[in-house]
Amino acid sequence: MDDTLDNTVTGPRAADRVAAAGHLAARLERLPRTTRSHRGWMILLGVLFVCDLMDTNALAYAAPGIRAEWGLSVAQIGQLTSYSFLGMFAGGIVGGRLSDRLGRRRVLVWATVLYSVASLLSSFAPNVAALGVLRVVTGFGIQAVTGVLLVYVAEMFPGASRGRCQALMLGVGSLGVPLVASAARLIVPLAPDAWRWLFVLGAIGIVPAVLARFSLPESVRWAAVNGRLDEARATVERLEAQLPGPLPGVAAVNAIHQHKKASDLLAPGMRKRTIVATLCLVLGTLGVFGFNGWVPTLLVERGYTTAEALTITTIFSVGPPLGALFAMLLSDRFQRRTTSLVLTAIIAALMLVFAFTGSYAILVISGFAVTMLLQSNTAVVYAYLPEVFPTVLRGLGSGLANGFSRLAGFGNAFLIAAVAAAFGFGGVFTLTAAFILLCGLTVGLFGERTRGRRLEEIGEG
Template structure:
């Protein structure tokens, strides 16, 4: 293939990504960021899978685990809000590597706790590291992707989270009976440390970020790794098509007429994560109480995450053809229907697995689409903040969801009533997407993104 050249004394990073085919580099980046999200999903859902065993060993009430679930999610909330902003200041690479190291060590410490208060504290600390992984991984992949493939690739690596959660169910169903619940956390701690070592050696920094921050020499170094055949000289100016933002990253989410879409994105993420984490954390325990064995109850929870993996892949394909608003509206409407009947079909395992799979397809698979929408919408200077705050505000819902579930279970609500209540946030998500589509004026076409300092458009 021809050797890429800078035009005159100027090299535009975006044009380089559009014209240069570096499959080996992109595969490496997708693998590293995807694996980050696999272990993120595994560790985020680990508590839900070990919950029945912890309840039996410690002899505590089911409602006692509500604060444990929420502590991790509250830590993820703060991590998403704080560390995503930090990444827009110092870079994706150091924050992503540091977070993986931090939560790996925290996971290794979890098996040594023996009380609910200590478990709450450690799950909160672990959540801090987990919280900023998805925003930074998605931002980094999006910034190395041609515009035509950006959404597809962000959705692809987002699939890692649900894949990790699903694998966690299968692995936990095997490891817990054989080695005890603590083995799940040992595995969830060792793998991130190995991955962090690989990231230190090979993970690149965003070239757009480096240029916008004036770190030209580092950009040249990473350009050489991206394409060793690239002809670039010391006098060549490396530029990007965006303008740097000197203001506070969070404030920038409300400038350039972004405020309405920002608020709607936050609300959609909030509603969907109430549902997602209620189902993820309580479904195995509720199904065990419905008469199933621990292994079968965990398998039902795994069906939710497996549906999410398939949903993420297929929803990305649908979004490319029909646009974010239309696909997300249909997905959340279907979710409301199928979540609502989980309790009704709980007595029939084949139907239960089908219904839970479809619910996971729409709810769990819908969340990466929301994240990809945020990543596609915001410019480089605030992309990590945009995704992180959408997730962070949404994770207020993820903290509330398990707590509400615990309280409703403590009030002896029937399974049918529990899942009828869980259908309400999905319906709210659908209505909010409808508002987003109405504001854009068209539910039929794809988001086109935003040009800095102009009004963003949803088509």
Template sequence: MNNTLLLDEQPVRFNNAYIIGISFISALGGYLFGFDFAVISGALPFLRTEFALNAWWEGFLTGSLALGCIAGCIIAGSLADRYGRRPGLMLAAAIFALSSLGMAFSVSLSMFVVMRFAAGIGVGMASMLSPMYIAEISPASIRGRNVAINQLTIVIGILITNLVNYSLSDNGSEAWRWMFGLGTIPALFFLVGVIWLPESPRWLVKAGKDAQAQKVLGKIGSEGFVSGTLSDIEASLQGVKKQPFAAVFNKSVRPAVLLGITLAVFQQLCGINVVFNYTSTIFESVGADLDRQLFETVSIGVVNLIFTLVAMWQVDKLGRRPLMLFGSLGLSVLYVVLSFALQFQASAALVSLFVLLAIATYATSLAPVTWVLISEIFPNKIRGMASSVAIVSLWSAYFILVFTFPILAEKLGTYGPFYLYACICLLGFLFVKSKVKETKGQTLEELESTMVTH
């Protein structure tokens, strides 16, 4: 079904079915992200026994994915600007498939950590390239919703992985091998799907392939959309030569880059991924057995999915800024309450209530909107490199978060770190209120003129 929009008083039609189709295929990279992100939560109780993990090794094993993601983002940034978005997505899928098998057949802790690092390379590449690709092929009026599709596939990946983990939990001490090995299946689906994708029209114009870009844009929208978009892209790239990496920190683009880095770091240090990755640890601290711990991972996945759909519905209506403000302040309050519940050994049911409220708040706000903003705010000429810098910062913050939690929990009690996360969320609220501008409804080229200084 086509959608019609008036731009400059001329009707512009969009091929919504095609746009959503290629967005979903690209967003399968998010599914891989969700899989590797969630699988560790169900597998940790088995891995602790298998590899005799202490708090330090538990944190490092969990965080090794993030170290691989950092490497993956660096690789993807260079690939995306030199060869296009599509080849990078294909490589990410292949790496993920091979590393999933590697983790499943690991015979030592060192081998497992190396394979999880390799999986992180694939996840890091996809986490950068999927939302970037979707932003570049989406009309401005639906870009927020479409980029949020990537977050939707992440949470679907989390939910399905948690369900699989729960179903495998009674299959003996080797169940964790199946948990990781099954990741090969979605990776292969992703690889096949990416073969069908067109290249990003914005990258094609940048590479001097205007005719191919025009053909891709013609599948997305009508003639008015094609001519207008090509004109905007060419104007934004006029006189621009190949950019060195140092251009990311040029004074004219520095505000946008610093904003992207800060938002990326905040999305992780807000603390919610501790809940995703250490669900078993949190509920074990209030006396829940293994079955209840794994059941809670499924509950988290269901709530995460429902409220991600709410975010997709609202991100192009309410806008990015109101959702970010709601999420940061809401998490700050909920963490304080959750800390009290954990500290005074409340029932698992009450802890579950506050955990799920925190997940719902995050899924409606910081989770999808941060990715939307990162995909929007950088100029065309440095988008690949700047996105790489922002997402490297994100994964660095994720590593710090998940590495330190077991150590902090051992020293302070499971409740202790949540007081820290509450303070970080309050600071994040103040930052968003003072620094983040609304971006909904504007083309990438329009945003470029407002996000850079001259």
């Protein structure tokens, strides 16, 4: 098919717009590698993810200081943690739907501004109730950003490297974890209320948000299906011009559906995808946040000092960036569903070692390996998630799965606190091992094949 076909579409007919949108998507999909513009966008998206993950993890690292200053119990810390998840539940669904209606870039920018301001205000919280309300707002913005970042990479980067690009963005973004962990190690022990400065760091997200507003283009696929063909065409032509030599031919064009209802996510043919994606993320969140969110507090409960617990978790925090980069070697080489199944089996075994070892060295080594491979699996699942939904429902479908996973995180906060009280350190991490293994089994046995398939072939089929 001729690359200029979409340039001839000027009439108002819906069929013409559908053909043009499909052809622009096919031209974008056939790019053999990333361009200069892609690399610039990746840096910006990675920085946005850094800020996102710093704020996501700030409460976990601030928790020992908050607990000491306000005299809170482990159960009360669990309640405070749960408020963030309530906000994330709403932010995932509402943010995803708004990105389908208003555009990927607009939601990405304003959701980042929202959680940055809420994080700054959290540093002034006078009590647990005020901090809880602000963490709801912060969680809303954070999850809206996370969902749109995944969708944006899926829609804007070449099909041959979608998985690697998702993993790279997550790897860059994961630097936010050691950054906030290192800051906590230095700041929290200084004074009873020094934990407040960790939330001040969350406000830096405003800077990349402003940069994204003026330098990040709207998603080609979203712009095309919403009638902004000239804008989408200009972006595709700019990317094509940055690659020397002849480009591969445009493959057969898959139609991009422009009129779908939210209820179509549960219609025959789409229902299984929605359920598998949601269940996979729910179980994964129960495992990931059950481990990462509770390690600092439960290490203190096991007898380590706050400083020792923060030192151990600072070591662990180096693992996620390495894990995401490791996923770059796997995500586009093997089926994502199979890769996730293998990774989660290994992670579950390592969690059991961490739960019951009496050796300090083995505890640190196994915990480090768990945090690293959890991020590898997250990168693989995040690449899989937006691929299985059609363009006009990709934000909502991804947001729905992400939102319900965060709602599970809300309940998990209470569950982990109860299990910790009843069964202790070993019981908690045996439970997280079971959750993470079930996550891999769900996508591994029932998920879609996505490797080597065009985005429209997967999502619009």
